[in-house]
Amino acid sequence: MSWPFFSLAKSRRVKPINFNLGDVSISVEATAEHGMATIWDADILIWAASQIVEARDRGRSTSRLMATTPHAILTFVDRGVSLRDYERLKAALDRLQSTTVATTIRQPQQRRRHRFSWINEWKERLDACGRPLGIEMILPDWFYEGVLDQALVLTIDRDYFALSGGLERWLYRIVRKHGGRQVGGWSFDLSHLYLKSGVLSPRKQFAFALRDIVRRQPLPGYRLKLEIALGRERLAFAALPRDPFDVAMRRVGNKAVDK
Secondary structure, eight states, X not given: OOSSOSBOOSSOOOSOEEEEETTEEEEEEOOTTTOOOXXXXXXXXXXXXXXXXXHHHTTOOOOSEEEEOHHHHHHXXXXXXXXXXXXXXXXXXXXXXXXXXXXXXXXXXTTOOEEEESSSEEEEEEOTTSOEEEEEEEOOHHHHHHHHSGGGOOOOOGGGGGOOXXXXXXXXXXXXXXXXXXXXXXXXXXXXXXXXXXXXXXXXXXXXXXXXXXXXXXXXXEXXXXXXXXXXXXXXXXXXXXXXXXXXXXXXXXOXXXX
16 A cells, blocks of 8 residues: 555656665656546546455455446445546546556565556446446456455445545555554654655655644544654654444445534
8 A cells, every 4th residue: 555656746757666675676657648647547446446345355255357337336435427527437447457567575585576557457337328337357366366365455435436636645555554543652853754756856846845734634534643753753653533413324335424
């Protein structure tokens, strides 16, 4: 969830992401025609993962081939269902298919890299009269196997889809993975976060944007703060106490509303 796999910008990005830290190597490349897959495009993968996990938990067979409708995906990720939203969805599918990733993550031999696209292929299904029936997509092995490994899947708050900034969406992924529900929370050096984000903006601009996020506190379920440790600025985060009624409502797909 927290590695630099996606562009965090809404503007088109073509410049590759090249990240190396210890045994982890990630290279993300985009085409000039479509640009790099964004963290908003990754909502489609979140939908796909949710469908695979639900089917597995109910004892149904799962597959890398998935058939659905644009309406099902758009409503799941809290988007509109207008013609414009449908066109944006297809553009997102194009970016996911054309963006290539090469990584050593989850490779038994660290010198060997797995190369894939976020979607191997996708197509629109039409009836005999040319009316749309839905879409089909084939997921890559790397993603599919990771979803089936229960240790690699974390639930996310439904309010995640309302986050409008790429950096705050990526920070939520960082916080969700490392902060979890630990009482003491977690913290990261800002320089490390900047490196791990893969953004093109200068470090000072990154730090400014991060401080604004801390001021606004938009991440659902977590509290952020900046602190100084050994002369270096760090982002600390911890889970907020959860209301039992809200938790129960979310389990059945509803959101508790304060009155």
